[in-house]
Amino acid sequence: MIYLVGAGPGRADLLTVRAARVLAKANVVLYDRLVSPEVLDLVNPAADLLFVGKRDGEQEPIQQAILEELARQAHQHPHVVRLKGGDPMVFGRGAEEWQYLIDQGLEVELVPGISxxxxxxxxxxxxxxxxxxxxxxxxxxxxxxxxxxxxxxxxxxxxxxxxxxxxxxxxxxxxxxxxxxxxxxxxxxxxxxxxxxxxxxxxxxxxxxxxxxxxxxxxxxxxxxxxxxxxxxxxxxxxxxxxxx
Ligand SMILES: C[S@@+](CC[C@H](N)C(=O)[O-])C[C@H]1O[C@@H](n2cnc3c(N)ncnc32)[C@H](O)[C@@H]1O
CATH class of the missing domain: 3.30.950.10 (Tetrapyrrole methylase, C-terminal domain)
Known part of the structure; x- marks a missing residue:
């Protein structure tokens, strides 16, 4: 299962309850530049944290690498989290990632965030x-x-x-x-x-x-x-x- 999770605007207790539960049982978390340190503190301490933030000009090659990494991780771990600032579906390319993953035959759950x-x-x-x-x-x-x-x-x-x-x-x-x-x-x-x-x-x-x-x-x-x-x-x-x- 891959969870596409919204990290909210930054403050950790502005996460949804569902997001906090999913982070607590994650095996691996791929997170963006906008995810705050306060939110990362809530991730299962045994999980691997992978920073996949993008800079200007490198959006497209990195986006493709993120998609492939997500699919690779999903074949190795039961709980893979893709963590994005705010809500994944608001200027976050969440739906593109969702589509790629289901096209690969993977199961996805969306956990909305506070935009x-x-x-x-x-x-x-x-x-x-x-x-x-x-x-x-x-x-x-x-x-x-x-x-x-x-x-x-x-x-x-x-x-x-x-x-x-x-x-x-x-x-x-x-x-x-x-x-x-x-x-x-x-x-x-x-x-x-x-x-x-x-x-x-x-x-x-x-x-x-x-x-x-x-x-x-x-x-x-x-x-x-x-x-x-x-x-x-x-x-x-x-x-x-x-x-x-
Ligand atoms: C790529 S968009 C992602 C938006 C995100 N998915 C959301 O729902 O909040 C990034 C932009 O969101 C805004 N943003 C996100 N978090 C913010 C924060 N804590 N304070 C101010 N602006 C923020 C900024 O305009 C930033 O350039």
Whole structure:
């Protein structure tokens, strides 16, 4: 059995119960760059941990090697885990891996994860929707195989825009959205390493995105909901949430 498991946004107790159970009985875990050390601490101590993160330019050869390694491991061990940041089916090539494995006659179980797309903004006090402010949202990638995702303009009118993989092209994202009619003064926020001890926020306006100093991984939110952060965060900072757990 190969388990395609979502590791959530980073904080270990944001894993699903199913994911924690599967990690505890794994024989081997192949994990990505986005999987946090806190989550890896929950893996069966006897399991082999194989890092299979990709860098720019090496995506395709490494992806093929990962597929072959997964199949090889599945012939040797009863519990093989493919662990991916967030949810495996959201910009994670999870479905491609699933298809390859079943084509090889292997059995696959999907264990969904909490995607960074929604959880990272919400944890920062930026809800994707809010009655009277935003009735909907779009989740888009800023980066595609060929570089900048020009298709972003098709989503430009969404009340809230949530952009993953948007750090490198942030200036172009701003230019494109302003050209498509969005206000350069609209609130925007990058949340870097959300839910982990390394979390950082960069609040700005759309027209200033190009001058923000931000590192990947980060989720970019554009829309009036960003303003809610100053109302909601004092509650988080006061420890209300921690106190109830
Ligand atoms: C290849 S996509 C994978 C998304 C993942 N499958 C998910 O559902 O969260 C990688 C992008 O997710 C976002 N991301 C993932 N984890 C994050 C985190 N903890 N904080 C901020 N952004 C994160 C960043 O935009 C990053 O560039």
């Amino acid at each position: 960074s797309a929604l959880s990272v903004p919400s944890l920062a006090g930026i809800p994707p929707t809010f009655r009277g402010i935003a009735n909907g949202f779009a989740v888009i990638t800023g980066h595609v195989r060929d570089g900048f995702n020009e298709e972003l303009k098709r989503y430009a009118q969404a009340d809230t825009l949530i952009i993953l993989m948007g750090t490198r092209h942030r200036a172009r994202i701003a230019d494109l959205l302003i050209a498509a009619g969005r206000d350069a003064q609209e609130p925007a926020c990058f949340i870097e390493n959300g839910s982990t001890p390394r979390e950082r926020f960069h609040e700005t306006v759309l027209g200033e995105l190009g001058s923000v100093r931000v590192e990947s991984p980060a989720v970019l939110v554009i829309g009036q909901v960003v303003r809610l952060r100053e109302r909601l965060v004092p509650l988080l900072a006061s420890g209300c949430l921690e106190a109830t757990i």
